[in-house]
Amino acid sequence: MTGLSDSFQRPINYLRISVTDRCNLRCIYCMPASGVSLMSHNDILTYEEIYTVARAAAELGINKIRLTGGEPLVRSGLPKLIQMLAKIEAIDDISLTTNGILLGRYAAELKSAGLQRVNVSLDTLKPDRFKLITRLGNNLGEVLEGIEVARSVGLNPVKLNMVVMSGINDDELLDFAAKTIADDWHVRFIELMPFVGDGTTPRRFVSASEMRQRLEPMGELEPCLPSMGNGPAKYFRFPHAKGTIGFITPISEHFCFQCNRMRLTADGKLRPCLLSDYEIDLKQPLRSGISSAGLKKLIKQAVANKPLRHQLAKGYVPKQRPFSQVGG
Ligand code: SAM
Numbered sequence: 001m002t003g004l005s006d007s008f009q010r011p012i013n014y015l016r017i018s019v020t021d022r023c024n025l026r027c028i029y030c031m032p033a034s035g036v037s038l039m040s041h042n043d044i045l046t047y048e049e050i051y052t053v054a055r056a057a058a059e060l061g062i063n064k065i066r067l068t069g070g071e072p073l074v075r076s077g078l079p080k081l082i083q084m085l086a087k088i089e090a091i092d093d094i095s096l097t098t099n100g101i102l103l104g105r106y107a108a109e110l111k112s113a114g115l116q117r118v119n120v121s122l123d124t125l126k127p128d129r130f131k132l133i134t135r136l137g138n139n140l141g142e143v144l145e146g147i148e149v150a151r152s153v154g155l156n157p158v159k160l161n162m163v164v165m166s167g168i169n170d171d172e173l174l175d176f177a178a179k180t181i182a183d184d185w186h187v188r189f190i191e192l193m194p195f196v197g198d199g200t201t202p203r204r205f206v207s208a209s210e211m212r213q214r215l216e217p218m219g220e221l222e223p224c225l226p227s228m229g230n231g232p233a234k235y236f237r238f239p240h241a242k243g244t245i246g247f248i249t250p251i252s253e254h255f256c257f258q259c260n261r262m263r264l265t266a267d268g269k270l271r272p273c274l275l276s277d278y279e280i281d282l283k284q285p286l287r288s289g290i291s292s293a294g295l296k297k298l299i300k301q302a303v304a305n306k307p308l309r310h311q312l313a314k315g316y317v318p319k320q321r322p323f324s325q326v327g328g
Pocket of ligand 1: 023030069070071072097098099115119190191194200258261289324327328
């Protein structure tokens with residue numbers, strides 16, 4: 001097998017890069033109510049350092065990059081990083097995950113820098129509930145506008161991620177599904193993952209099969225063939241719908257066996273599994289002038305230590321970082 005693969009022969013070709021731990025929201029499923037201590041400016045990898053890691057990873061076999069955070073659009077000069085990454089020959093797909101608040105302002109610039117696609121987190125269509133879920137936001141309107149601007153500049157398909165929480169937003173499943181029929185929305189319903197913090201208690205969990213049951217009154221969901229995207233979501237559509245519905249099932253039907261990704265945290269830790277605390281530090285070696293060969297050796301070491309699967313079923317929840325510091 002050519003390229004990068006882990007000790008279970010899974011090809012690893014996807015790197016998710018968190019460019020900041022800072023966020024302009026405080027979503028209940030992502031951060032503890034008490035807040036998180038923020039990394040200092042000096043702790044965060046510079047764009048040049050991120051580029052150096054991405055180039056080494058690309059030379060090993062990574063060809064897809066997703067930028068995330070925190071909220072990636074609060075870091076200044078993000079288009080500059082995208083331009084740098086887009087010049088790496090082996091990288092053929094650059095995407096972004098955002099809460100959408102600043103998307104309207106930056107979408108055109110991001111597109112011309114080389115960004116191809118965008119995923120927007122959208123957990124509710126109700127302004128008062130948006131405030132409840134995000135703890136801060138009064139700006140649902142800006143998110144909806146950002147989605148439209150992203151579509152109009154060609155950051156397509158714009159995928160909308162909804163973390164479904166019982167008693168919080170699960171009564172909006174049908175509203176979101178209706179948007180896929182009339183408005184060409186691509187909505188992904190995500191099962192809530194437990195993480196440090198208080199918003200992810202088991203009583204909030206809704207399984208994808210329960211979500212599907214709740215959607216039954218709207219008609220029969222047909223699988224999208226050939227299957228859309230190359231991630232873990234399974235896609236469906238209602239007959240004659242313009243858009244699609246995806247289900248992401250990290251808990252009820254984990255997809256570890258097809259996991260192709262690694263994560264780079266904003267403070268330079270390479271993390272081969274979202275749901276394990278194992279990480280390898282790249283920042284110190286980068287700042288001590290590590291060679292490209294040395295960097296590649298560390299990347300391979302992280303890949304070799306990628307666990308076969310997460311251990312949530314055995315009660316293991318990552319403890320070192322809240323979701324906002326890993327990048328989702
Ligand atoms: N700020 C950006 C955003 O809002 O999309 C990027 C970072 S956010 C951590 C990335 C993704 O993680 C989002 O799509 C969010 O829905 C998801 N996420 C965060 N905490 C989660 C949890 N406990 N369970 C499931 N998904 C979660």
